[in-house]
Amino acid sequence: MREFNITMLGARYVGKTSLLTSMCYEYEEEIAKTNIQLVPETRTASILEKSLIELKSLNDDPDNEGVSPSERVISESQDVESFTFQVGQKGKKPEIKLNFWDYPGSWNTDFKGEAIDRYVKEKITESVAIVVAIDTPALMEANGKWHQSQNRPSGIINRFKACYVDLKSPRLVILAPIKCESYMQDEKSRQELINKIKQQYKGLFDLFQSQQLVDKVAVVITPVQTVGNIFFSYIHIINDIEKVDKITPIFKFKKQNPDAQYSPKDNEQPLKYLLRFLLTLHLKNRLWGWGYVRDWFKWDEHLKQAIRDFAKDCKNSDGFEVIQGKNLLDIN
Ligand SMILES: Nc1nc2c(ncn2[C@@H]2O[C@H](COP(=O)(O)OP(=O)(O)OP(=O)(O)O)[C@@H](O)[C@H]2O)c(=O)[nH]1
């Protein structure tokens, strides 16, 4: 079985694990339309099930006002998780394994020792795709005042600079703004969101546009609404003189309508892009001389068709954009 690594990238607490849960675990309707299936390994299923319950519970509390600062401290994940899914046609032996690396976000942005630093570099370097989770309210609200401290964009950009060196094979980078319900409601807001990402991650886009990387890296923006009905409300500032950072912004969220149901939107899009990219690599491998191993060519024709059906409607308007590398996503 061909195995692919994918790394979930993003600062501490931005919502990486929730995004992974939503994109791989909550799209039965989409899957039902196609002949493809994604089966989590038992351990993966048991952890993601819990993450899903937490995500859904955001919806259960009609007065949901976000999380408290103590929860923020306690709930930082402590360890590496690897989430594995087998992909294949329904009722047939799976042919592809997707292995998602999801470690604590602070490992990406803070120095935690040589061993962890090496580990993070290794994961980013060996991953065929990277999903960058972006906390959208931190990016958009209060003139982006909290963007640096919450999303730590320089730390993320530096990781790419250090790891995307002399790439031998193509990569996919998915920028996924999350908690973005408030900014996806009309065309003007969606455009503002895209513009802000382009502005705040300019260093990253410049890197990907460089002569060495422009043909090898596909970059897409896919906003994901992991809950679908919980909207940004306001920022509560906690002033704690005993803490090093002293001021902590707490982003509060609220349901617009108390009866609104949990209804994730576009959560399947990152996975669609991922499979679309893998299918393109498979189809163009020989043509473009990327030199992937021969077992790529053993993919069953029906599996290819199933992936094509699943991935054919990747969105690229209304807040979604393929920034570069259209030919790396061309499955025709
Ligand atoms: N309002 C809202 N809250 C969310 C959303 N997604 C995640 N959260 C909450 O944000 C918090 C952090 O989410 P995680 O997925 O654990 O974040 P993480 O990036 O994996 O965090 P670390 O692994 O500690 O770096 C949790 O309390 C989630 O319930 C969302 O779409 N909307």
Ligand SMILES: [Mg+2]
């Ligand atoms: Mg996590």
